[in-house]
Amino acid sequence: MxxxxxxxxxxxxxxxxxxxxxxxxxxxxxxxxxxxxxxxxxxxxxHGQSRITRKAYPQDFYTEMMHEATDIWRQLEREAGWEVFRPAGYLAIGEHNGVFLKDNVSSLTRNDAPFQYLPPPDFRRRYPMLAYPDNFAAIVDTDGGILRAxxxxxxxxxxxxxxxxxxxxxxxxxxxxxxxxxxxxxxxxxxxxxxxxxxxxxxxxxxxxxxxxxLPLKVIRICVLYWKERQPGSHHASKLPTFFEENCCDGYSIYGLPSEEYPGHVKMCLHFGPEIDVESRDQVDVKWVIDLMKTYVRTHFPGLEAAPSIMEPCIYTNTPxxxxxxxxxxxxxxxxxxxxxxxxxxxxxxxxxxxxxxxxxxxxxxxxxxxxxxxxxxxxxxx
CATH class of the missing domain: 3.50.50.60 (FAD/NAD(P)-binding domain)
Structure with missing residues (x-):
């Protein structure tokens, strides 16, 4: 010793x-x-190549923390000498005047974070590659983007x-x-x-x-899925931000990142998965996750192939x-x-x-x- x-x-x-x-x-x-x-x-x-970063949160305390976190990411980039944070924006998707978007707007406003609210006509016009109901709107968090994980x-x-x-x-x-x-x-x-x-x-x-x-912790396996563009470049980071929709797939949320880390493929995942033993994470049925995501992609992302081309595992440790x-x-x-x-x-x-x-x-x-x-x-x- x-x-x-x-x-x-x-x-x-x-x-x-x-x-x-x-x-x-x-x-x-x-x-x-x-x-x-x-x-x-x-x-x-x-592990992995990418994560979403955003200031848009329904909870004030996270938005407040993300102000400094964004500054430190930039500082870490300078100290390391390579890119860590790529600005691409972040899109919170939900019903116009729904609770999810209202809570995000309130938190962003109280914490003086920049954003744009896109009512349904503007949302459809800005992102024609997406297909959501006519009453859907979005928040563009202009300080959001992609972290090179x-x-x-x-x-x-x-x-x-x-x-x-x-x-x-x-x-x-x-x-x-x-x-x-x-x-x-x-x-x-x-x-x-x-x-x-x-x-x-x-x-x-x-x-x-x-x-x-x-502690009441649940370890779950996430299916990190990549979906091929039908038209190359149509969902690139220059055209589509990172995005999130709450409680949309049988009550589960989804998140995604534009075509970036695998050229021609959008990263889009269910924000949930089956509970696992961390030492045997791949010995679990994930078909239901993939089936849910296939339906979601087919419905809302018509410009993508409706079956994933690439699947990688990740792990969440969730609290209640x-x-x-x-x-x-x-x-x-x-x-x-x-x-x-x-x-x-x-x-x-x-x-x-x-x-x-x-x-x-x-x-x-x-x-x-x-x-x-x-x-x-x-x-x-x-x-």
């Missing part, structure tokens, strides 16, 4: 853990980032090391012992830290069990209210948890990393974490 004690040890080098480690190292904190798998890998929730993750990790941080992959944490100095055991070495941040992704339940903490847990672990003021990001944490990671780091340093976070407290969920039985 090394006698060296880090200021903070971060467990999990997905996007949230890497963002926290980047924030801490940039502040001059002696920081260790541990990842259980050899990097890069596609076992969790942070794999490049963003690499930017966090590369810049973290540039600021003096230490990253060790292939180092699964098998035991965490509480104390004023926390001890973390891995198969090959033991490490010590004054504070620990745990960002376990879909392995949250396993790593929390020894602490007697059980779709808000993450960002809080101290019960009984510890030097162990911080970030978990349950419910499929929309990537864009928020610059600010999530900052507040996780602030908690680990014993500081008052820059944002109210009331929506993310661990005690909003009652203690769970069955440990």
């Amino acid at each position: 090394s006698d060296e004690a880090y200021d903070v040890v971060v467990v999990g080098a997905g996007v949230e853990g890497s963002a926290a480690a980047y924030y801490l190292a940039k502040r001059g904190k002696k920081t260790l980032l541990l990842e259980q798998f050899p990097l890069p890998h596609s076992r969790g929730s942070s 794999d490049k963003a993750l690499l930017a966090y990790q590369t810049t973290f090391k540039k600021y003096g941080g230490r990253l060790i992959d292939g180092a699964m944490v098998t035991n965490i012992r509480r104390g004023n100095i926390i001890t973390l055991e891995t198969p090959n070495a033991t490490y010590r830290g004054r504070s620990v941040i745990i960002c376990p992704g879909p392995w949250a339940s396993q790593i929390l069990r020894p602490f007697g903490v059980k 209210d779709s808000h993450p847990v960002i809080d101290y672990l019960p009984g510890s003021r030097n162990i911080v948890l970030g978990a349950g990001f419910s499929g929309h944490g990537f864009k928020l990671s610059p600010v999530v990393g900052k507040v996780l780091g602030q908690l680990a340093c014993g500081e008052t976070p820059s944002y109210s974490l009331t929506p993310f407290r661990i005690d909003r969920f009652p203690p769970q039985a069955g440990l």
Whole structure:
């Protein structure tokens, strides 16, 4: 065991853990980032080429956080030296005067975020490749766009090391012992830290069990689907923003990105999927997901082939209210948890990393974490 004690040890080098480690190292904190798998890998929730970023949220607290997150993405780009964020806009689709669009407009307005509201005639005129009912409208979030997910993750990790941080992959944490100095055991070495941040992704339940903490988390498999354009270039980012429609496929939402990462293919997915065991994610029936999406594409995207050409897996770790847990672990003021990001944490990671780091340093976070407290969920039985 090394006698060296880090200021903070971060467990999990997905996007949230890497963002926290980047924030801490940039502040001059002696920081260790541990990842259980050899990097890069596609076992969790942070891999892949693209994610949506947006300020349009029905909840004010997310729109407020996204102001700073967007600035930090730009700053990370400059520090890394490559593109992380590509402006393409974001389209929130829904019924004119419906609750979903009204809540987004209210949040954007209160937080002074730029947007355009497209009533039904303007929506149809602006995006002729889409086919929605005549009463449908949209919000254009002009600060939204595409995050280069794999490049963003690499930017966090590369810049973290540039600021003096230490990253060790292939180092699964098998035991965490509480104390004023926390001890973390891995198969090959033991490490010590004054504070620990745990960002376990879909392995949250396993790593929390020894602490007697059980959260109502569901790990689900997402089918990342790509749909071929019938006319090449018709759904390119220059013509179509990223987009989202709430509660549209048997009560599930959909999201999508224009033809960009696979030329001639639009990325469009159900924002849900079957619950899985994280160690056997592909041993599950996803036909119902694909069938739902085929119907949706055939109905609303007539310019795309009605069967997916490419399918890739991803994983969400969902909470019942779709808000993450960002809080101290019960009984510890030097162990911080970030978990349950419910499929929309990537864009928020610059600010999530900052507040996780602030908690680990014993500081008052820059944002109210009331929506993310661990005690909003009652203690769970069955440990």
